[in-house]
Amino acid sequence: ETGVTQTPRHLVMGMTNKKSLKCEQHLGHNAMYWYKQSAKKPLELMFVYSLEERVENNSVPSRFSPECPNSSHLFLHLHTLQPEDSALYLCASSLMSGREQFFGPGTRLTVL
Amino acid sequence: DAKTTQPPSMDCAEGRAANLPCNHSTISGNEYVYWYRQIHSQGPQYIIHGLKNNETNEMASLIITEDRKSSTLILPHATLRDTAVYYCIVRVAGGSQGNLIFGKGTKLSVKP
Numbered sequence: 001e002t003g004v005t006q007t008p009r010h011l012v013m014g015m016t017n018k019k020s021l022k023c024e025q026h027l028g029h030n031a032m033y034w035y036k037q038s039a040k041k042p043l044e045l046m047f048v049y050s051l052e053e054r055v056e057n058n059s060v061p062s063r064f065s066p067e068c069p070n071s072s073h074l075f076l077h078l079h080t081l082q083p084e085d086s087a088l089y090l091c092a093s094s095l096m097s098g099r100e101q102f103f104g105p106g107t108r109l110t111v112l
Numbered sequence: 113d114a115k116t117t118q119p120p121s122m123d124c125a126e127g128r129a130a131n132l133p134c135n136h137s138t139i140s141g142n143e144y145v146y147w148y149r150q151i152h153s154q155g156p157q158y159i160i161h162g163l164k165n166n167e168t169n170e171m172a173s174l175i176i177t178e179d180r181k182s183s184t185l186i187l188p189h190a191t192l193r194d195t196a197v198y199y200c201i202v203r204v205a206g207g208s209q210g211n212l213i214f215g216k217g218t219k220l221s222v223k224p
Contacts, residue, residue: 004155033211043156043214056211090155099205100146101212103155 003027004104006091012110015081021107023074023091031097032074034066035090037106043090049074050097081111115139116200121219124194130187132218134200137181142204145176146212147185149196156199156214159185190222 003026013019025032034046048056049068063085065077074091088108092101117135124130136145146161160167160174162183167174173186187194199217 042216043212045211045213048211088153092155097211100158100161101156102158106153106155108153 004091004093004102006089006104006107008107009105010108010110012112013078013081014112015083017078017081019078021076021078021089021091021109023076023093023104025072025074025091025093025102025104027093027095027102029093029095029102030071031094031099032068032071033092033094033101034074034076035092035103037088037090038084039087047076048097055097078109081109083111085109086111115202115213116215118198118200118215118218120216121221123221123223124187124190126192126222126224127189130190130194130220130222132185132187132198132200132220133182134185135182136200136202139180139202140204143202144205145174145180145183146201146203147172147174148199148201148212148214149194150199150217151193151196159198190220192222192224194220195222196220 005024007022031050035043037043046060047066052068063080067075088106090106091104094101144163147159148156150156162174176183197217197219
């Protein structure tokens with residue numbers, strides 16, 4: 001039990017759909033992260049939020065839109081995705097930015 | 113790019129110690145060595161980290177050479193559930209420079 005939950009665990013969507021991934025942490029952390037893990041590639045950091053403010057955006061296409069309404073919740077809004085966006089999307093949190101991170105189980109996304 | 117070099121794969125017999133090496137010859141004085149692992153289809157799990165001294169916790173031991181250019185993660189009594197990809201990461205603690213940059217890791221297979 002890591003204290004970081006993600007929903008849904010699996011998602012299949014068409015290229016014209018709009019969907020959102022949700023992450024929730026119950027650890028009292030104030031930094032949250034989105035990572036992407038494509039097949040046979042290392043994890044890639046997408047976004048970092050610290051104290052609900054986005055502090056890093058690693059050149060992620062605008063079809064991915066993060067939202068952090070409070071320190072416990074993080075969303076990734078998806079719009080007009082491409083098949084190459086199919087991947088495991090992982091959320092993580094840490095007590096502060098730069099401290100050890102605790103990961104959720106991930107959302108397996110398939111874009112048709 | 114990841115600043116560490118790890119063997120792509122290793123095997124270990126169940127009940128024996130698993131020793132996973134990592135080279136980080138360009139590590140800076142303020143960078144820590146972190147270890148995470150990722151069991152198939154799950155999010156990464158924090159294991160241990162250290163700066164200069166050897167560290168031990170309930171999961172593993174971390175041995176860092178005196179020149180800090182390499183380290184070894186030791187799982188003292190490997191079980192089948194320790195089969196995973198193990199990532200060695202160097203990073204500063206705190207701030208955006210402390211973000212995790214994952215390499216390809218070492219795939220450890222624990223065999224009965």
